[in-house]
Amino acid sequence: MTLTNAVTTGLEDRWQDAARPQTSAGWLARAQEVADILAADAVERDRANATPHAEVRQLKESGLVTLLGPRIHGGAGESWDTAYKVIRTVARGDGSIGQLLGYHYLWAWAARLVATDDQIASVEELYTTNDFLFGGAVNPRDSDLVIREDGDDLIFSGRKSFSTGGQVSDLTVLEGILEGTDTHVFAIVPTAQEGIVFADDWDNLGQRLTESGSVEIRDVRVPWASAAGFVDKEFQPLTYNTLNVPAIQLVFANFYLGIAQGALETASAYTRTTTRPWPYGGDDKHHATDEWYLLEGYGELASKLWADEALLDAVGAEISGVLHAPREDLTARRRGEIAVRIAAGKLRIVDDGLEVATKVYELTGARASANTVGLDIFWRNLRTHSLHDPIAYKKREVGTFVLKNEVPEPTWYT
Template sequence: MRTPKKSAIRPTSGPSDRPADRPADRPADRPADRLADDELWDRVTRELADDLAADAPARDRAGKAPFDEVARLREAGLPALLTPPGASRRGADWKAACAVIREISAADGSIGELLAHHYGLSWTARFFSRGGKAPGAPAAFEDRTAQKRWLLAGGVEPSRTDGGEPGLTLTPADGGYVLEGRRSFASGVTVADRLVVGARCTGTGELLVVLVDPAHPAVFTDAGTDRLGQRLAGAGTVTFDQVRVAARDVLGALPRDEHAVAPFTALAPLALRLLLVHVVLGIAEGALAEARDVSRAAQAVPPPADPRTDADTEAYPMGCGEDPYLLLAYGELATAAHAAAAVVERATDALARGLLAEQALGAEERADIAVLVAAAEAVTGGAAVRITTRILELVDTVQAAPSTDGGPGFDRFWRNARTLTAQSSPAHRLRDIGDHYLHGTHPRLTLRA
């Protein structure tokens, strides 16, 4: 398995070794300390991505809980980095966090998903802090998360009880609550420091968002096994058996009536969806870049001489890299990656502006953001599946024989992309986009991802 170079985790690179589809964003009026932070984050993230890529196939085959990978994240400082910036902390802004997730996902999609869920959940108190009635609550939660370097996992959207899970309930008791129930989560619960979960209050019917320590003796976690892809994302099912939750660990409440959801609160599922789009895009870019390295290595091996057609060989000298069909294939796949990146960047910019607006965000602006996120999902999902599928064929044509250690593991890119893209229906997203474009209809305000 190769050791990735810093130009090897994107489809293309320019003279400065920065991909053409990710131009540097360095406004002249950005503070000098932010410029320094950005350079540091870029370097740290790239080094960690190279480290993860070096043994990604072996770790994927082993399929163990990602304790070692989380230790690498902590050593790099990324859990605290991906905390919303505030007066008492120096976290990443939205676009920087998305860039980190995309970079890590190119090396290891599972770990990129871990970070995506962590970052989305780190905004929980801002999204659901009871309409801003307790302005100190979000800052307090974010400070605790940053200072203690917690890795967050869980989910706050209403539980889908039609799958056999009864959902989670909170019963008022002694100034706090008792949490009970069982629920499955897609990422992080086997290695998280804290769980952020939504549960229905039995006394008021409110859906409250609470913070829980998974090390509590009444919390039981069963790791997800036999997954097609994202095997190292730390998925699992968590059972809460009468777990005490203090009042200070209630981070907010979801509106009972989804029609009454504030536009800013309705950004919560869009934020998670777009973070996962960055994971999918990173997986596609990582697959394309690694396949490119294999093809480049094949070019260095001269084609065998054909004694029967020496003249023809001299007239038409063609190595692997000069095969017009191979060049055409890479051209199509690189174009698909660039197109997806452009759509994703536009959605990322729009959501960044929406997050900055907070409670001042209007319904029209939120609708525009929802349409852009849906477009990013549709375009990137299709591109990622197409790229990772075609890569398996391209790599097979240039490798003389499989390696004895299990090979470079290109199938993991396809499996990871399929696992993530199967979670949403492209038809539903495209229908919302078409209705908005044709009739100006706003996508429904919902708290489901």
């Protein structure tokens, strides 16, 4: 069996004659099917570090790519509340693919966040009817993507050191700075064009199948009319525009939780079938599942993840309500309160998730450190992406809110 056969086999006509789910519960069940297929050879695919074409095809065939798409165009018309749980579920099977899906949802929603009504309608019809996957060349710490005007067009040129989705995306969100100004412009363009050149240089410790390497943008031409949220070359600001950061930070937290849950599920299955009880403790057990320190250890880790899940579900419902409400209704204060709660959820799952991904080795035993077991994938994935932005600043945001009743000002990371 080749490294991608498990995923490819899982795709064979699996959903061809199956009706699309009609409820949130049905979509979560569909996501679990996808996760189960991905989990079967996640370690082998991670080791191979190949471009995840088959995995993305699975996301499309299952219908998950158009979960947030309008029903009028064949999408599920589901809420962000459901989308966050779907991201988490897929990440249990493969953290990389959970990230790809989560980023896709955010960039598919980017038009609603910043674009005009006509632009929103056009983008949503385009991606939903075609089952397109979004990627994003949007790394705010890189300021070397410059936009120059050429009549009624904008020309994007430069480089981004990260572009999640890369070669498996159908559409790419570009972000750059208009030459001679401090104005940021977002635009959605087809990925398959000569002016977008991926370096294929993503070779990090974890999240290896996210296609997150660098990209060179070579004179990509975009009509001014496609600059998201601009009318007559002037941006039309709303507080709602700034929800992109809290929304994607909660995407992060949910696939972190999924990775941690996957670690605990994988470890507990190993303990039930393979871990041996310790015979030198004076209170010898016949089965590892009766070992007191294993019962205590799994109980402690599970309790932490259940608490994290409850917090992320609560704040997921909060931001979902705001994301689906009229854009003009959102106030800066409400936006800030939600951002603080998301920061709290993220910092908790990073700490707890890394503890889970490390401590499972103590609960499975020395033999579980074998590469064939593959427990390392969970720690590597979580450790890699949780470095996206410093957790210390999330703690400061929460502390400032608690002590001073101040909400964070919108930035590229808050």
